[in-house]
Amino acid sequence: MKRRTFLATTAAAVAAPGILRAQTKANVLRFVPEADVVIFDPVTTPSWQTRDYAYLVYDTLYGMDDQNRPQPQMVEGANTSADGLTWTLSLREGLRFHDNEPVRAQDVVPSIRRWGARDAFGQALLAATNEISAKGDRVVEIRLKKPFPLLPNALGKTMAYPCMVMPERVAKSDPFKAITETVGSGPYRFVANERVPGAKLVFEKFAAYQPRNGGKPEQTAGPKAAHFDRIEWTIMQDTATAAAALQRGEIDWLQTPNNDLIPTLRTNKNIVVRTILPTGLIAYMRFNHLVPPFNNPAIRRALIGAIDQRDYMIAINGADKSLWRDGVGYFAPTSPYASKAGMEKLTGKRDYARVKAELEKAGYKGEKVVMLVAVNIPYLKMMGEVSNDVFKKIGLNVDYVATDWTTVVQRRQKTEPAEQGGWNIFSIYDNGANELDPASHLLLRGNGKEAQFGWPTMPKIEELRNAWFDAKAPADQKKICEQIQLQAFEEVPYIPLGQSIPPTAYRNTITGVLSGHPFFWNVRRSA
Amino acid sequence: MAVVAIVVFALLHLSPGDPAAIIAGDQATTQEIEKVRVQLGLDRPLAVQFASWVGDIARGDLGRSIYDGQPVARMIGQRLEPTLALALCTLLVSLVASLPMGIIAAWKAGTWIDRAIMGFAVLGFSVPVFVIGYGLIYLFALTWELLPVQGYASPREGIGDFIAHMVMPSLALGWVLTALFARMTRTSMLEVLSQDYIRTAQAKGLSTTRVLVGHALKNAAVPIVTTIGIGIALLIGGVVVTETVFAIPGVGLLTVDAILRRDYPVIQGVVLVFSAVYVLINLAVDLSYGFLDPRIRF
Numbered sequence: 001m002k003r004r005t006f007l008a009t010t011a012a013a014v015a016a017p018g019i020l021r022a023q024t025k026a027n028v029l030r031f032v033p034e035a036d037v038v039i040f041d042p043v044t045t046p047s048w049q050t051r052d053y054a055y056l057v058y059d060t061l062y063g064m065d066d067q068n069r070p071q072p073q074m075v076e077g078a079n080t081s082a083d084g085l086t087w088t089l090s091l092r093e094g095l096r097f098h099d100n101e102p103v104r105a106q107d108v109v110p111s112i113r114r115w116g117a118r119d120a121f122g123q124a125l126l127a128a129t130n131e132i133s134a135k136g137d138r139v140v141e142i143r144l145k146k147p148f149p150l151l152p153n154a155l156g157k158t159m160a161y162p163c164m165v166m167p168e169r170v171a172k173s174d175p176f177k178a179i180t181e182t183v184g185s186g187p188y189r190f191v192a193n194e195r196v197p198g199a200k201l202v203f204e205k206f207a208a209y210q211p212r213n214g215g216k217p218e219q220t221a222g223p224k225a226a227h228f229d230r231i232e233w234t235i236m237q238d239t240a241t242a243a244a245a246l247q248r249g250e251i252d253w254l255q256t257p258n259n260d261l262i263p264t265l266r267t268n269k270n271i272v273v274r275t276i277l278p279t280g281l282i283a284y285m286r287f288n289h290l291v292p293p294f295n296n297p298a299i300r301r302a303l304i305g306a307i308d309q310r311d312y313m314i315a316i317n318g319a320d321k322s323l324w325r326d327g328v329g330y331f332a333p334t335s336p337y338a339s340k341a342g343m344e345k346l347t348g349k350r351d352y353a354r355v356k357a358e359l360e361k362a363g364y365k366g367e368k369v370v371m372l373v374a375v376n377i378p379y380l381k382m383m384g385e386v387s388n389d390v391f392k393k394i395g396l397n398v399d400y401v402a403t404d405w406t407t408v409v410q411r412r413q414k415t416e417p418a419e420q421g422g423w424n425i426f427s428i429y430d431n432g433a434n435e436l437d438p439a440s441h442l443l444l445r446g447n448g449k450e451a452q453f454g455w456p457t458m459p460k461i462e463e464l465r466n467a468w469f470d471a472k473a474p475a476d477q478k479k480i481c482e483q484i485q486l487q488a489f490e491e492v493p494y495i496p497l498g499q500s501i502p503p504t505a506y507r508n509t510i511t512g513v514l515s516g517h518p519f520f521w522n523v524r525r526s527a
Numbered sequence: 528m529a530v531v532a533i534v535v536f537a538l539l540h541l542s543p544g545d546p547a548a549i550i551a552g553d554q555a556t557t558q559e560i561e562k563v564r565v566q567l568g569l570d571r572p573l574a575v576q577f578a579s580w581v582g583d584i585a586r587g588d589l590g591r592s593i594y595d596g597q598p599v600a601r602m603i604g605q606r607l608e609p610t611l612a613l614a615l616c617t618l619l620v621s622l623v624a625s626l627p628m629g630i631i632a633a634w635k636a637g638t639w640i641d642r643a644i645m646g647f648a649v650l651g652f653s654v655p656v657f658v659i660g661y662g663l664i665y666l667f668a669l670t671w672e673l674l675p676v677q678g679y680a681s682p683r684e685g686i687g688d689f690i691a692h693m694v695m696p697s698l699a700l701g702w703v704l705t706a707l708f709a710r711m712t713r714t715s716m717l718e719v720l721s722q723d724y725i726r727t728a729q730a731k732g733l734s735t736t737r738v739l740v741g742h743a744l745k746n747a748a749v750p751i752v753t754t755i756g757i758g759i760a761l762l763i764g765g766v767v768v769t770e771t772v773f774a775i776p777g778v779g780l781l782t783v784d785a786i787l788r789r790d791y792p793v794i795q796g797v798v799l800v801f802s803a804v805y806v807l808i809n810l811a812v813d814l815s816y817g818f819l820d821p822r823i824r825f
Binding site: 036038039040044045176177178180196197198199200234235236237238240241242244245247248250376403404405406407409410411413415449450451 | 543544545548549550551556557559560562563566592594595596597602605606661664665668669672675676677678771772773774776780781783784787788789
């Protein structure tokens with residue numbers, strides 16, 4: 001054998017497995033999510049990654065279109081009694097779980113109950129419900145105590161804690177204990193034995209899945225056609241490496257590129273950089289309402305005058321205005337309930353001297369303000385730095401507690417005064433989709449110890465929230481939300497700090513990416 | 528190992544952070560978080576939790592992840608191959624590069640060659656692994672498109688793919704080790720090269736290579752091997768950064784994830800395994816002294 005022949009043969013032999021692997025990967029979508037999925041139960045965690053995973057493997061009774069209107073998904077159709085007290089939902093024919101068992105009404109009933117035990121919207125629905133029962137294999141009847149016109153919105157919500165349908169044996173489990181078995185009826189099946197925690201998740205197309213006929217695929221509404229045989233999620237902690245892998249074509253889709261790298265990605269003609277989540281992320285500053293000084297609403301109100309959302313947004317996202325929005329109120333800017341009501345308090349001229357005087361007038365006596373800052377997460381550190389600067393200017397006695405995110409999560413649950421290990425203030429993001437309406441907007445809850453960390457007591461806002469559930473006309477609902485916002489500016493459960501609109505990036509060979517969270521149906525590889 | 532177990536357990540459980548709060552999520556009330564804590568058994572006294580963990584270890588069970596219930600031993604097992612492969616390749620790269628550099632630097636002591644090699648060594652200590660990693664990615668993957676940016680390919684799937692994925696991580700991680708080993712080799716060799724028996728060997732007419740490798744290096748080996756043992760400990764720390772930069776699904780990344788989430792059983796399991804490996808390496812280094820220098824007896 002000649003030397004050249006030998007070298008060529010050896011090189012071919014060495015490269016062969018790689019070439020073979022590349023060929024077999026032709027119909028694989030390689031996706032890099034923001035983080036790993038660590039809890040595989042969408043009912044027990046609000047984790048965004050768990051939700052995105054759940055939409056691949058489970059299906060929902062209703063979906064949401066681009067206008068956030070509920071559309072039937074697993075449901076063939078629904079009838080409502082004249083008095084609005086009975087809803088009859090019929091399931092589509094041919095729905096199957098991944099273990100090939102049919103999806104029955106008997107599976108849907110405990111699925112709604114388990115979800116309703118954890119989700120705020122679900123809790124509101126169950127509170128208005130007398131009975132949920134299966135009338136045959138394909139009919140679910142929901143009998144209500146009072147009309148609940150938002151029932152399809154509740155069952156189709158897309159933010160944290162979506163109502164996913166699970167097999168009866170799974171759905172009957174404790175809603176406070178995460179399930180470990182994944183048997184959904186969605187367009188992709190989770191391949192559990194290929195999972196490497198913290199590194200890889202694999203999904204395979206579920207051949208028996210039947211997308212609904214007709215309709216336009218938008219977010220979670222319409223037909224969910226799976227065009228890939230396999231979807232691989234690779235967890236990459238370093239976004240610079242992920243961006244390099246995208247440029248090189250080693251991955252197809254990077255969920256959230258680092259803002260610093262977006263200009264580089266935009267110059268690459270093989271990459272599409274696009275905003276698919278118009279609701280974005282809304283930064284906010286949360287107070288502990290139980291302890292001084294922020295148990296005083298006048299102090300909280302005074303603080304609004306010092307907050308300039310631009311400062312926060314530029315610190316987090318940079319100067320590119322396409323990546324953020326200021327002038328953000330108590331509802332997401334894309335919500336039909338977003339309004340100008342009371343917004344002058346946030347958008348008017350910032351005057352630190354005036355705020356300082358107002359704080360003194362409100363009774364602030366230089367008490368220590370313990371501010372928790374998770375410095376291991378860059379955007380949280382940025383929020384903390386801006387707040388620290390502002391607070392110094394207005395004379396707050398800030399104790400800047402630099403720590404890690406896990407410690408913040410633990411410490412923010414403490415209701416005790418700051419000197420006993422509690423806290424006064426911290427800043428973080430909320431998913432904008434949570435702030436589309438009062439049902440899922442937990443930061444606006446005012447039910448005291450039952451509310452989220454911070455525990456505001458705001459009976460007026462709770463009243464308005466209940467009135468919103470009962471309102472039938474959209475105009476009435478909008479008016480109520482304006483009142484909620486005005487009241488929020490009075491009671492200040494938190495201060496909105498602006499909206500980040502992170503884009504996603506994918507190779508231009510990928511088409512059909514829908515708006516909303518990363519949904520994988522309708523996505524295909526162009527020839 | 529027992530001391531390590533006690534210290535790790537105590538440090539983890541006394542440090543702030545609550546996995547129950549993370550699992551329960553942002554929307555959970557204090558009562559709901561408490562329910563999760565009870566389910567996880569984290570409400571039990573620390574002594575009870577420790578006894579339970581030690582009892583499991585005695586039965587060969589490292590426990591299960593708090594988050595998804597996966598056995599810790601399986602999680603480590605899944606991640607061991609990439610980390611071991613990276614460690615071995617790095618060691619290989621470092622030794623192949625550093626020993627000749629150290630020998631040549633000692634042989635040419637005081638010349639520009641010596642100064643160049645020692646200059647490289649200073650650079651090796653000064654430049655962080657991630658900077659080297661990004662530099663290599665920029666050059667070899669993005670500019671010249673010769674190597675993949677990230678990931679790991681098992682040698683079972685093709686040796687070519689495996690090598691392609693290992694080149695940059697090994698170079699990045701091996702940089703500092705090469706500097707360390709080269710410096711140590713030079714120092715050790717310098718001492719030996721001034722001995723009478725080296726002059727005798729040269730006077731006998733032996734070739735320079737024979738003198739340097741056959742006589743000098745063999746006698747300088749004990750401190751070099753000791754440094755290699757220490758280097759492997761450094762390597763374990765460096766693996767975390769390298770695995771992050773090159774997205775290699777190894778034990779290092781598993782450790783970081785577990786620490787950030789306070790997944791106690793996983794952290795404890797990984798630390799125990801790492802400490803066991805470290806003990807074994809030290810043992811191997813100690814035993815090697817007897818082979819390298821017959822005067823050493825245990």
